[in-house]
Amino acid sequence: MIELLPIWLFVAVCICLMFGYPVAFSLxxxxxxxxGVGSFMGVFDGVFLEAxxxxxxxxxxxxxxxxxxLxxxxxxxxxxxKLAEKLLESMAMLFGTLRGGLGIxxxxVGALLAASTGIVGAxxxxxxxxxLPTMLRRGYDPALAAGTICxxxxxxxxxxxxxxxxLLGDVMSNAFQKAQLEMGIFSPKTVSVGDLFxxxxxxxxxxxxxxxxxxxMVAWLQPHKAPAVSKEELRQGATESVAIMLIKGLVPPLALIIAVLGSILSxxxxxxxxxxxxxxGAAILAFASGKLNLxxxxxxxYSTTKVTSMVFLILVGASLFSLVFRGFGGEELIHEFFNGLPGGVFSAMIIVMIVMFLLGFILDFIEITFVVVPIVAPVLLAMGLDPVWLGIMMAINLQTSFLTPPFGFALFYLRGVAPPELKTSSIYKGVIPFIGIQIFVLILLTVWPELATWLPSVIYD
Structure with missing residues (x-):
């Protein structure tokens, strides 16, 4: 019973979170x-809290x-x-006359926004x-429209x-150093956020x-689900040429992406x-658009402070959790469990991915990154896995979890802003093919890890 205290600690945290208590305080x-209970029973050494x-x-x-x-x-x-609105208008002008053009x-636009903001919910x-209103108004299948957006x-x-x-890069760096120490390897090699990028x-x-x-493919096989839009309808209300609109909509986000990623890659x-x-760069773009005022x-x-405070408060709670988890012998328990699996590192990786996928239903990526990854990553890295590959696999796995019904976070985000006539069942139905695509990419990465490790080795080696 005492040996299972680390597991009970983890279960207790999950129960608190399911009851809706704040993550940082739950941890x-x-x-x-x-x-406190462990110290009273004499099974917890308070020296761990001194750290x-x-x-x-x-x-x-x-x-x-x-x-x-930042x-x-x-x-x-x-x-x-309002950069996304201009970008979507210009892209719609470019592709809208094709079947599935609005979806493309x-x-x-979503990919460019992801490379500009890095925030899933936003x-x-x-x-x-x-x-979404535009796609529905122009005859797109509700499930396809919702699935594409999510x-x-x-x-x-x-x-x-x-x-x-x-966040994952910082945690993975610490886990990699820890794994090297456990294996008795003293190497200058590290893993950084830039490697994961x-x-x-x-x-x-x-x-x-x-x-x-x-x-x-959907547009080609089932044209009624993703119809083309006439050029006249797309141009309705437009006062500028497509080329001008494309330049105004595309150049600012591309310039920002090049400034951020280009400075890292170079x-x-x-x-x-x-x-x-x-x-x-974002401040300059906001000012140039006339949207930046007091x-x-x-x-x-206010929004930045709120999100940042949440992240760091969760990190404080996760640090306290990990110290107590270690004090109860949780790391040794995980080591013994993984090393005793019949399939070795492959079985350990499968179990970790399944657990993280399921936890993605009730926890955000911040909690999983700060709580789960520090526990399992050192063990997996000590078993010989590449830290960059492991980090990318975890990120895509959580991305898939956030998309999976009925608890995926992306589904809740879209439900909150979708019109009432869009059924929740349509959202669930629409994301299924995209979940399959993400699982396929995970399989690709498993078969060819070089998809994640080749580019960092070329740039940084």
Whole structure:
């Protein structure tokens, strides 16, 4: 019974979260209660909690995490500048006269937004408000329209500069160092947020291409589900040429993406420094669009502070949780369990992916990144897995979880902004093919890990 206390601790946290208690307080409060009970029973050494001040000081000093508020600020600024509306209008002009053209436009715009904001919720909500009414009004099948928007919105999970990859990169770096120490390896090799950014580019582009292929196939085989729109209808109310609209809509986000990702890939800036470039670029775009005033700036700062505070408070609670988990021998328990599996590292990886997928129904990626990954990643890395590949697999796995009915976060985001006439069943039905696509990409990465590891090795080696 005592040996299972780490498992009971994890179960207790999940129960608190299912009852709706705040994540940070659920993590920290449950850990403190278990630590107190364990100390009273004589099965918990309080010396583990003495490391908490150093942990918290390390969080404050962590330069990588500075990227979080800056990328959030960049995303909120772009949302307020109405960049997505201009981009969607210009893309619709370009592809709308084709079968499935509006769907393709939504995917391309969503991918650009993902590469600009890195926030899943913001992308789904923005695309849901802008594109869903247009697609429904022009005869698109409700399930196809909803599925396309939800799936495209989750690209913010994998396409850099993703907030998920920033947090995952920091945690994976610590796990990699820990795994090396456990194996007795003293190597200068590290894994960084930049590695994950670069490693995610090819899988992210594969997802975008497969989404477009699927929508195009539906439009070709079942034209009534994704009809073409006449040029006259698309041009209704437009005062500028398609070329001018495309330049105005496409150049600003592309310039921002090049500034952020280009500075990282070229080695000019670290991801943290690039986040500053992105925030400044987003502010310039918002100002140039005439949307940046004192009221908007106040809203932007408030939203950024709120999200950043949530992230760091969860990180504090997760640090306390991990210390108590270690104090109860949780890491040794995980080691013994994984090493005793008949299939070795393959079985361990399958179990971790299934558990993370299921936890994605009740936990956001922040909680999973800070709570689950530090527990399982060192063990998996010590078994010989590549940290970049493992990070990308986890990110896509969570992306799939956020899309899966009935609890996927992306579905809730879209339901919140969708018109009442769009049935929830249509949303669930629409995402199923895209879930299949994401699972297919996970299989591709399993068979060919080089899809995630080749580009970082070329750029950084």
């Amino acid at each position: 920290g409060g449950t850990a403190l209660i278990f630590a 908490l001040p150093n942990r918290l000081f390390g969080i404050i000093r962590n330069e990588t995490l500075i990227a979080v508020p 990328f959030v600020l960049m995303g909120v600024l772009l949302e307020k500048s 436009s939504v995917i391309l 992308t789904v909500v923005t695309m849901g408000m802008i594109s 799936a495209t919105g989750t690209l913010g999970q994998i396409i850099p500069p993703s907030i998920a990859l920033v 670069v490693g995610a580019l090819i899988p992210g582009l594969i997802l975008v291409v497969l989404y477009i292929v699927y929508v195009s 080695g000019v800036a670290t991801p943290t420094e690039a986040s500053g470039v992105g925030a400044l 009221v908007t700036l106040k809203d932007v700062v």
